[in-house]
Amino acid sequence: MTVKSLHAVIMAGGSGTRFWPASRAARPKQFLPLARGRILLQATVDRLAGLFAPDRVWIVTNGAQARGVRRLLPQFPREQVIVEPGPRDTAPCIALATATIEARDPGATMVVLPADQVIEPVEQFHRMLRRGIALAADDRTLVTFGVAPTFPATGYGYIECGDPLDGAEPRAFAARRFREKPDLATAQQFLAAGGFLWNSGIFAWTAAGIRAAMAAGNPPLAEATEAMRAAQRQGRRAAVRRAFLQAPKTSVDYAIMEHSPHVAVVEATVEWDDVGSFRALTSVGVADGDRNCALLAGGAAQIALHSQGNLVYAEGKRTVALFGVQELVVVAVGDAVLVCPRERAADLKQLVEHVRAQGRADLL
């Protein structure tokens, strides 16, 4: 398969509170070394090598994080870092990326993916992307990638699969329906019924295809996109910015994917982890014989005695010592230490709100 104008768009604008205090406002999850010790964003860029030309990989980020992106990826071409004028969710982000890419390469095909996932092995990842890219080549099909669920997750959206598109591998289906994050009973039904995949947040389409879908499904978004394209062609940056800020603040799933009749889902035949909370780190960290899992960077160390099932995340020259404790998350990064039970790690947002309410937004 040869796709002449193949571009990758890494969405790296997310913030989020589930990894506080490791993550902060200016240091989001994708900047953390959660990919088996490597920075998620770096791992995401590296994972694209071989399928995408280096000058066709783009990172969309925000003003607060742009400096961090440049620092973490000093080799990454600056002109391929797209800075969003404001936080507007994924639909305007994709519109801006589309307008920017088309100004250089009008016949572009785009793969869009989050910056903060762990995906292995890379060969299978490329294979699944190639399958999606081929399906999108008709300038109409919007491709999403779905992960076979291994447990009744309530933290992911699901895609209900329709008929298989053909007999090729990896398998691909018409998407019958998008289901938002379900409650546990519903998730269990999905798992029992089969034919449901987790929505990975990875997409493939041509620029023409996604613009056609915008025009059909969300005219205000399409209008903003066309305005960005025109301004981009003319090099009028202020006009690009204005158009971006006029785009509806919405997600591409909600604005386009859930309603488009031309969505295909490719089964993601990879190990996939969106590393949703500290708890998930047990799958990417290193555990000792007592199930104490450590994720350490920058000279950090862990010492545990009479302790089982804990997760330690530490950065910098410091040692976290555990004595007689079980099933805790202990995080020591910069000017903050967090201690919470592993089973509460997914609720960290509550603590972050509390920190804010205490007037300590400086910690966030």
Next chain:
Amino acid sequence: MTVKSLHAVIMAGGSGTRFWPASRAARPKQFLPLARGRILLQATVDRLAGLFAPDRVWIVTNGAQARGVRRLLPQFPREQVIVEPGPRDTAPCIALATATIEARDPGATMVVLPADQVIEPVEQFHRMLRRGIALAADDRTLVTFGVAPTFPATGYGYIECGDPLDGAEPRAFAARRFREKPDLATAQQFLAAGGFLWNSGIFAWTAAGIRAAMAAGNPPLAEATEAMRAAQRQGRRAAVRRAFLQAPKTSVDYAIMEHSPHVAVVEATVEWDDVGSFRALTSVGVADGDRNCALLAGGAAQIALHSQGNLVYAEGKRTVALFGVQELVVVAVGDAVLVCPRERAADLKQLVEHVRAQGRADLL
């Protein structure tokens, strides 16, 4: 009462592991801000003001800690810091102090006390010392101070009281017997029987009196003391050092007090806390409505949500955040973080040995 040659000797050479990682080899417990936020050693020096002339307060410490003493007490006269040539327990420490003081002031009366206790109020403290000093004036009586037990402690030695010496206040008794740290059942018996006091480790005697007791009870100690005195008078520092290192390595309780027929015990009518472990800090820290107790220095902060009964000790510009945890000790000092249950805090020595065994003596 007028005592012309009244000296105080602060024994500040202890190390200890029960406050690791707040305490380290070069930063023992007495250097920590455990006296309601003030450094224990500083509080001990300040507590003597008004009863002892500034040039008659002495600190005995070791080589590793002498610099810290000078840094923490920049106003304290350098010539009154006595540096032990090696770690030899309290009997040689007292012998060296006695020889040093007598070289300047042959008729000295001495109060000897640990550097690492919290004692309040100061007026009562002085009153109890004056009582002891008066009893010691006969150049024969060795005075110890005993604290009325409030629970069956197994971590303290006990003094069994004999007959009251007189009707004066605070009460004083002939010491009938010293009892080493008892097991719980024995401690409970002591408490039920009455007439037992905790050994505070504070003493009063004249220089002549303690030397006479050494001569009677422990001739090798007496011999080393006399050698130190002679060398001190002649200004022969190397000879002082040699004599010190020849003194038996033993405690003054074991070498002298437990066997002397001339021991009196004055009841310590003060609030007394020897701050034996992190757990004890709940009595000297500041607790919130959820019984979370914080001992914070140097800009440290604590934030707790859905958490009860924890103890946080932190120094420096850092915040310890607790979320959904109960009855933990969390310490964040320098390059180390410790998490352990409060009920295990008294066993920290185990962890410290483990740290050493892991080849991380640099942390101790």
